[in-house]
Amino acid sequence: MTSLQDTGSHDLQRAYRQARLSRDPRFDGIFFVAVISTGIFCRPICPARLPMEKNVRYYAVAAQALQDGFRPCLRCRPDSAPDSPAWRGVATTTDRAQRLLSELPAQPVSHVAQRLGISERYLHSLIRHHLGLTPKQVQIYSQLWFARKLLLQTRLTVTDIAAACGLQSARRLQDLMKKYWDKTPTMLRDNQPPSHHSAGISLFLPCQTPYNWPQVRDFLVAHCLERVEDVGDNHYARAFDWQESEGYIHAVFDARRCGFEVTLHLTDLQYIQPVMANLARMLDTNAQPAVIHEALSAAGISEQYLTEGLRFPGTWDAFEAGCRAIVGQQISFKAATSYINRLDNYIDKHNQFGAVFPTARDVVNQSQDFLKMPASRQRTLMAFADVCIQENAVPDTRTLLAVKGIGPWTCEYIELRGYNACDIYLNGDLIVRNMAKALSVTPDNAAPWRSYLTLQLWHIALEERAQSAKQKQKKQETV
Template structure:
């Protein structure tokens, strides 16, 4: 349960660290807001607090048009502490319920419909379909505010197959017709520009330098305030560039995609790659308790995500027993040799099918490592790879370090401890004692703090 006194102090102070951790419903207006809303604060007896935007909407409140709750960072409370729930949320965010039935989703999860509904009621207070519909409508609202896309294209990009159903659902969820929220449209453009918020602080310089050291020139680009890359999601192809705006606690993302049906999961994945939903204040408070007082934490440290678990696995194999610069050279050769060329002269990351079909003799490495890469790619082609890369150790040549590295960067798993990593070992040597288990469930962030030493 939310503590009303703490929520009251947070909303009156408009503390950005609480943005997305709870939402404020105003009974006199029927509107729900973020705690950082610039509107005049309502009286305490006219306020209700909710742990998530969807729970506020289900209680009959509609989103504020000033602070736009759809743009708030997600609260960790949404994910709960159950692995099945986390996987269900990820699949729904990728469009599982807009493309198939609840029964099909449960079959993928290996559980019954009744149990899934129970998980959602316990952790979110809503049904899976209500959660999915609310997420679709909030994403559509974001596109209505921030893009010049036609309403029909927004409906498709949000996972609706019928414009009429989109209009009905949007009116029920948001309280307005889609065209009522339509900003004055500009000229049609192939590029979309979206604003993705986070909770400060955000250690952008550290993340930028980490990514720059491992950058593949024909795949990625970065400078003082930008990071971008070519991307693929199923059959969709495109690219994005994210510009850091620290004064607004957000990234402005310019995105080009040739299939708008993949837009919602692509935007969700960009959020994951940049680790925009982490509550680093909470994480670092726990890490500081188990680290020596003299240990300087990097405030706002984020997980440096890669676009997919498969790409992270390939990079992990290429980085086995070599330096970061050597791993970068291997990956560059792989991308330039097997990556799909782009119209701009770059390359997409190679598909599993192209890696599996190649003899990889252009890579200067032991044959056993080439065989490991081909085995990983073949398993991906045959859909034999588990969702959790930590299970990939059954594949020949994939050890615990490679599997954990793929989980940390490919799925942004928050609780990966790379105790066998050389950089971590060096940092540990300078500390008297350290019990990594005390950092759970944030051991990935502990690993990064030690890498930053």
């Protein structure tokens, strides 16, 4: 197996050494520290006594440490670290391959290669070169890693956990754990009795620190789907449909642990991991605040305007983002939020857990004038829903641009909030354009984090408007 020491990445080693010695939380989840003398690997924030550098090996991926025979630390729980972000410098195809191979339920390796547009043989070569693993090993370690998290964090039965990891039986899970870790599921779990998943599954979703929950909360409140979403002082909740499954998720922010205590109800357990990954994307838990801060400074945002721990909240899915973008064309976001709530209220869709946002098929089944907005925009909404049905998903930008009424701004908004793309600068947005001019910002200097520049400019404008309103009110009270 190849650790960072073997690759000759001296600059990385130096940075990781400094992060380990200082227990810098910004590096949590970005790399792991294995200790040769104990056979254990940890997060860089582990409170255990610091080992000597000569006994340390650094790994970019937890699976690499597992493959080399290191055991996860029971004190810092590497499975509880934030997911490593997709932007850490790995080649794009390799990174996407790793993410697809880590998805649950696991797909055949041939299907992953097909989605990547490469041959299965080249996929094997790519993963072997960068990770020192085969694609199948990446999938198995992902299944075992998630099983370990469920064993430690939930009261689910071993049978339910095996199903959630996409394994055929509890016996298969037990055999894999014994083969790769020389452990059994019961050895990882305390003596508390298991419970049925209908009571709700409790999981912890960690965030890269710092995480600005008030900024995220206020953004979600301003764009809230009143019938579907519940946003409170310290929580976010909603019901949802996920493929063949119905669910409800409730996430409470814990500032002390810098993460969310999540309660999840799901009718099909095999979708636990993708639903949690979707929540992490939506709440932008894996962004690197220090790197983003530097990029915004380089673009010309002065220190007084920078928002610490800035995050870009997404939508639950890309179809919802597309609907928001289309009804919000050339109007204020308040008016857009009013329209999207009108759409949601009119269709009034539910599952067993509560109100859910309508699907593309629900939208096309409505009359042409059900929203009482400009006819051209309503035709665009219907056309968008229709093309999503034909493609069985929100199509790519090229296909969307062929739809009458959809332009670059709409596509960029879908990328921003539907997929949380990190490098979208909404130059076509009036507020963004005006604020960039007023602050003499150079957007290209923020690449590849221009999405956060867009958000920062929105945030500055919002704060200035609020400050102006306060001053106006104060002046009126004085008079």
